[in-house]
Amino acid sequence: MTQFRTVSDIRIFAGGADRLDGHIDGLCPNKRICMVTDKGVRKLGLLDGAISALTEAGYAVMVFDDVVADPPEHIVVQGALAAKEFDAGLIIGFGGGSPMDTAKVMAHLIGCDQPIEELYGVGLAKGPSLPLLLIPTTAGTGSEVTNVAILTTGATEKKGIVADALYADRVLLDANLTMGLPKMISAATGIDAMVHAIEAYTSLPQKNPLSDSLALSALSKLKGALERVCKDGNDVEARTDMLIGSMLAGQAFSNAPCAAVHALAYPLGGFFHVPHGLSNALVLNEVMKYNLPKAETYYGEIADYLRLGTQGANLLDEMARLKDATHVPQTLAEVNIKPDAIPMMAEDAMTKDRLLMNNPRVMTYDAVTKIYENIAK
Numbered sequence: 001m002t003q004f005r006t007v008s009d010i011r012i013f014a015g016g017a018d019r020l021d022g023h024i025d026g027l028c029p030n031k032r033i034c035m036v037t038d039k040g041v042r043k044l045g046l047l048d049g050a051i052s053a054l055t056e057a058g059y060a061v062m063v064f065d066d067v068v069a070d071p072p073e074h075i076v077v078q079g080a081l082a083a084k085e086f087d088a089g090l091i092i093g094f095g096g097g098s099p100m101d102t103a104k105v106m107a108h109l110i111g112c113d114q115p116i117e118e119l120y121g122v123g124l125a126k127g128p129s130l131p132l133l134l135i136p137t138t139a140g141t142g143s144e145v146t147n148v149a150i151l152t153t154g155a156t157e158k159k160g161i162v163a164d165a166l167y168a169d170r171v172l173l174d175a176n177l178t179m180g181l182p183k184m185i186s187a188a189t190g191i192d193a194m195v196h197a198i199e200a201y202t203s204l205p206q207k208n209p210l211s212d213s214l215a216l217s218a219l220s221k222l223k224g225a226l227e228r229v230c231k232d233g234n235d236v237e238a239r240t241d242m243l244i245g246s247m248l249a250g251q252a253f254s255n256a257p258c259a260a261v262h263a264l265a266y267p268l269g270g271f272f273h274v275p276h277g278l279s280n281a282l283v284l285n286e287v288m289k290y291n292l293p294k295a296e297t298y299y300g301e302i303a304d305y306l307r308l309g310t311q312g313a314n315l316l317d318e319m320a321r322l323k324d325a326t327h328v329p330q331t332l333a334e335v336n337i338k339p340d341a342i343p344m345m346a347e348d349a350m351t352k353d354r355l356l357m358n359n360p361r362v363m364t365y366d367a368v369t370k371i372y373e374n375i376a377k
């Protein structure tokens with residue numbers, strides 16, 4: 001049986017956040033809203049138009065802006081308590097992956113009585129959630145349409161909550177919010193979105209026709225738009241294509257989960273705080289090279305769809321070219337990770353069973369070590 005799930009209401013509207021009161025119909029009868037974001041997004045003023053539109057329309061708005069990258073569990077719990085005390089009827093996640101993931105878990109914690117420590121794993125978050133609207137301000141994570149939230153528990157350990165209860169009720173894609181993104185963030189998050197699509201297309205055993213179709217559409221949007229936004233950050237059409245591509249990839253990997261690229265990328269974020277998109281870009285080519293003998297057919301099909309040729313190697317060449325063209329760092333040395341950290345990272349990567357089980361080729365500790373060594377400098 002193939003089952004495919006996604007968010008049922010997706011709105012694409014450049015400028016929509018400034019008229020947010022028109023996009024929460026039916027979601028918030030008590031007119032009390034908690035917006036979840038981080039201080040960076042708030043300082044950029046991205047929230048201002050939305051808050052004005054909501055308050056002018058008679059909504060009471062509280063802003064929880066304590067979210068940080070790789071959100072720690074205690075901050076999510078703190079946010080949920082604050083929103084509950086405010087009697088919020090709607091949670092709006094506004095920002096990149098971290099605010100959106102935080103908002104998903106907050107909505108669930110407020111909507112039911114499950115303690116957070118019972119939620120980690122697959123399908124363990126059950127019961128009702130508070131209504132949830134997600135508005136991404138970067139194009140990459142696809143978190144707005146996934147049923148996954150990644151939190152940091154303890155000092156460095158990251159744990160995932162994967163459950164249909166985390167799907168948002170509505171998503172708003174507003175390209176205007178992504179216009180000011182620096183080139184490096186646009187490039188790294190865009191490559192992350194491409195990785196989501198590639199890994200969904202090769203995901204075993206949950207690969208399915210709907211995810212395949214979305215992954216291919218995502219890659220064709222992202223491939224064209226990535227270089228355009230790196231050349232001209234104010235190209236609203238390219239920014240919209242990036243958001244749509246990232247969202248399509250999110251729909252794909254939410255139903256055909258990611259694999260070894262993500263498993264090997266996580267230790268870079270967990271131990272060294274390398275941003276998620278950049279971590280994926282760093283390990284991408286070497287993981288694809290390792291996978292190629294088992295993924296030749298799938299990579300070849302993607303290459304063919306993108307008119308790059310019909311060989312798997314054509315896709316690898318294109319991803320390497322895109323990394324060069326967008327000037328993302330290519331080695332661990334460039335992000336200040338020394339070779340002596342490789343055994344620790346390899347051990348950590350091997351614990352990511354949730355991801356490694358989907359990889360088209362079985363990943364071993366030795367293979368992971370070799371991949372890290374090949375990108376060391």
Ligand SMILES: [Fe+2]
Pocket residue numbers: 141192193196262276280
């Ligand atoms: Fe990712």
